[in-house]
Amino acid sequence: MFKNLFKKNKHDNNNENDNIAIPKKQKLVKSLNDNIALFKYIFKDDETIIIRDFQNKQLKEANCCIIYIDGMVNTEIVNENIIQPVLRTDLSVDIESDNLLEELKRKVIVSNDVTIESDIDKITSSIIYGDTLFLLDGYDKALIISSKLWLTRAITEPESSKVIRGPREGFNESLIINLTMLRRKIKTADLKFKFRVMGERTLTKVCICYIDDLVMDGVLEELEQRLDSIKIDAILDSGYIQELIKDAPYSPIETVGASERPDVVAAKLLEGRVALFVDGSPFVLTVPLLGIENLQSNEDYYTNYIYSSFNRIIRTITAVSSVAIPSLFLSLVTFHQEMLPTPLLVSVSASRQGVPFPTSLSLFVMLFVFDILREAATRMPGPIGMAINIVGTLVLGQAAVEARLVSAPVIIITAITGITSLMNVGFIGPIIVVRSFLLLVTSFYGFYGFFFGFIIVVLHLMSIKSFGVPYMMSVTTVRDHNGQDAWIRAPWWVMTLRPKMIGSKNLTRQSTEK
Amino acid sequence: MQKEQISDKEAIFLYASFLLGSTALVGIGGDAKNDAWLAGIIGVIMSIPMLLIYSRLSNLYPGRDLFDILDEILGKILGKIVSIIYTLFSFHLGALVIHNFAQFINTAAMPETPIIISMFFLGLVCIYAVRLGIESLSKTIGLFFPLLLIMIFIVQLLTIPNLHFENLKPFLANGLKPVFKGAFTAFAFPFTETVVLLGVFSSLKTKKSAYKISFFGLLIGAIVIISLSTRNTLVLGGLAGSLYFPAHVAVSMISVGDFIQRIEVTVAITLVFNVFVKSSVCLLVACRGIKKIFNLVEYRSVVIQTGLLMIFLSYIVYDNIMLMTYWAFKVYPYYAFPMEVIFPVIVWIVAEIKVRKANKLKPVEV
Amino acid sequence: MFLLPILGYILLFFIDFKPLYKQKRWSDFWVNTFIGVVTFTMAMLLSFGVKIPSPEKPIRELITMLFGK
């Protein structure tokens, strides 16, 4: 903050060369015209700024002026609650008396949030934030009247994670609305919100949110420390922070979770985690993140436990197979043909007749093409997306095989890989990296290369910690209570405890007493 | 830096996996032929006292590794000399294990791939694992080893149709002598090699766990090793002795309903993983030894170079596969005897005396 | 073939030696450098196809001498 001030000062000092009187202490002056000139200077080339001066019908000498930014304010409030009362009211107070501003604030202006302010910095940021500045001639103070206009997206079901069962609301871009949505879920005074402003230019509001008597020891301090070390000029989405505070910087694996759903965030808070809301982003970060959370869905907790356990197993299998299947296929058909059953060997051999490119290369290329199609389909508007689908199916599925550019099994493997990786959208990035890595070592060294590569990946995963919690914590346990909510989801009456380490401050989730 | 810790369960798996190491591949009790199972059991029983001594040592000095203990008990100079011996032993053992693995790949799976490539692949994975530290290594073992056990168990079930129990007969055809020879090999080859693990046990969570880990680790390891080598005899009969890697062929005989067949890959996975664990532990202990000898800040600084040296040593160590099996069964037991039995016994006796002395002093204080 | 180890060791210089040098851990650095020189020599010899004598032979001979076959 000091640095900020210092920078601002410097900036102001440069302005002195322009011969415009700016008060040294950055306070308002008594002259209305000077003040207006000042703000005109501050918002020099900004034509959205609106400066409107007017007078009360009785007190002719009390010149007033309001300054606001067009579009940021609710004009109804400005017209009916500020201008109209000030114009029409009977003011019997003497203009010279020192409390006219106070009188206006107390008796005239109809607004829920009015403050008296004289610091130019604060006033400027308030104007930018959508408040209306009310200046009165002869006063070196001004009123800041809350008149923000929040044009927000409606609360809809998030596109990134849809559910069949469960609440359909999702966060939107407004921090305050997001916080309310969370507050409505957890109605306890222990739910704490800590605000801070980040990004030197965007001045984005960020809110650290936690439940006081549940939050994991040390995480809060660690998070604040990491946030302190961020010196970035802009934060446009929580993704900026997500990457800046992550534990293993070079690793493709995320150690900070992101969710668009209030119920998910509430559940994570209730397990002892910390959430980080960023203004302007519907994605709320949660720390610490366990690897297993990528395979969990909020729906798991709302549906029958057998069904959700089954779904989790499917997700696990698809996650593993989307990284492993191309390499396994490659190792089988190019290194260890003795492991294929004879009929399969014959049919694979038949499909490869006349194909010029090596299997490894065609796998690489086809997977790459699939990713191109995926990316194109996500970015394209709906109708064109359909076209891409058709071209993709035709080019990939039919023409390439018939033209003998690739063999049919390669297409099948690509399709399986693609679909399984799309099932785990949350960590498609790491999946692509790991898959390519495994494919590379496999094309060198066959199945053994694949297995070594797999060991390396697991070693890497095991070495990662997210805010002091091992990333793969719940993975290897079956017996202790962390395993209840890992590969499977135990019935609710069994999950009486919060996860170890994260929820260790208060482990009991369900009281077992009768 | 936070001290690395491994849980008891992971340590047990580490122990068992270390025992399985290359043994699961080469088999035990070469001389004993169809009495190999008996040789295995005798070998296990023989090794129990030694394992008790190792556990006792790490119990007396919790949180210290092998080299700290040697330093503490034998004094600065002698301790350093024995430390050097153990470092070299562990280093050499790691190289032998890598060689074993690469030889397997070269003969059984990929004859056209140069042997040094196999060594590099395994060696680089070990280097990576050791640089990450014992904690992530043991966690990886905690994830893989139970899966491996399940897989071994399923494969054992699948071989049941191929078992020929008459292969176990005649019992003790050549008397007890070859059985004891085989038992001695088993004693030295996998079971008491665990002296190397003393270099890792400093990361155990609790003081008492050393006994528990030795016991359960030995139990799991021994059961798997003995059942595997018995299975090889039961499936292959006399042929098991003439194959370098009998497990591979024994599993290749499996054919259940035309569908589950050609599953040698399971053997390969078991082998690759256990060999990886064993050579990583050896590399880790060797690096810790170097750290202790030269008073380095951290063992991680020398991991890459030591690992590379290990790879090169494994490349030049044997000229051919005959020498490898000759070494494993004939030379190795004698070569390893001082490190596995003589030094630990001496160290243990001195340690006990020291502890007694300290205990005698204590009552005066009270 | 000899280019490969040279390239590898240039890479190793960045990821293995340089950090130690920067952190000023001198004993670590020198021990590591020593082992590094040994491995580099071995790598170069191997890449030129020189046969390095194995240390197992003296051990084997010693043991067969002591205990018989």
Added chain:
Amino acid sequence: MRVVKISFLVLMILVTSFLVTGCWNYKEIDKMAIVSGVAVDKGKKEKIRLTVEIIQVSGGSNSVTSPKVITTEGKTIFDAARNAISIVGKKLYWSHVKVLIISKELAKKDVIPIMDWYKRDSETRFDVNLLISKGDCAAEILTGKILTDQIMSFELSNMIKNQKNLSKAPQSNMVVYCNQLEGEGIQPVLPTIELKKIANSKIPTIMGTGIFKADKVVGYIDGDETMNLLFVKDEVKGGVLVVDVKEKDKSTSVSLEIFKSKTEVKPIIDGKNIKMSIKIETETAIDEVTSDINIINQKGFEKVENLAEEKLKKQVTEVIKKVQHKYKADVFGFGSKVNQEDPKVWKKIEKDWDKKFENLEVSVDAKVHIRNSAELSRTLKVWK
């Protein structure tokens, strides 16, 4: 910038290692010739004539697989196999070989040179089926007429697999054979195959056994005898026993389907005298009665059982006698049974076991149970 440099270096190393080393064991399926069956003959010029059946695959979406038979000669099998490359143009791939057929002529001399390479090479597998060709040329079998499958070797391997419902040829693979070859007090046997002329086309049939002494074939026994041999070896898993039943003036044949059979071979060692006692226990069911004599009752069952026992006993004894006197090879593994029972005695008699085997006293005891009479509760009655 440093990261860029290092990643460039890594890329360089990867690329050079790709270029310099190639991809050692990387081999595309279509670049190799999949061998499905092998036949070994004595060569005309060289020592060995190797005939391999290769699966030829053509076409993409509607592929056709057809066999192609290729013959090469060489000093050893490996030599001949490598010579095949000059004909096929691709490397032969041996992991999927289903059958290995050895010609009669070679089997008479010795089979070790054939077996050894097959056992030693890492590409070949131990679960290959071994066959001896009874005809003159083993290669002919691979070119015979195929009835049910596309590839001859697949058909042969299916035939062998289904032998367990027939028990007219022994099952063998590399592991079994090698153990029999190396085992003490047991001689190997292998199933035989020959081409039979049926309606102008030559069709291979697997039936009968080749009896080895050490690594040479000394004689053959036919399918029915093989079944009795298998009874002794306790390898009968199915098959049919035919019993002739005579009642008054009528006679009928009753077919008994074997469900389960267990044989216990026990050496009775009494000082220096060794006797073998063989106890066969078989569970069967009546599957066919060829006349209207009613035997589906307690008495009838017992009668058939007794007759079957008698017959089995007689046949088994005959086969044992034949092998003992004619071939003098202990294919039953009596010696190994002695070894398993009492290794010390075996040590003493090991050297002159061949002579002992010739004069070995064998007592056979058979028990046949009839479980049921399939789906008919009586025989067909003819109305007059």
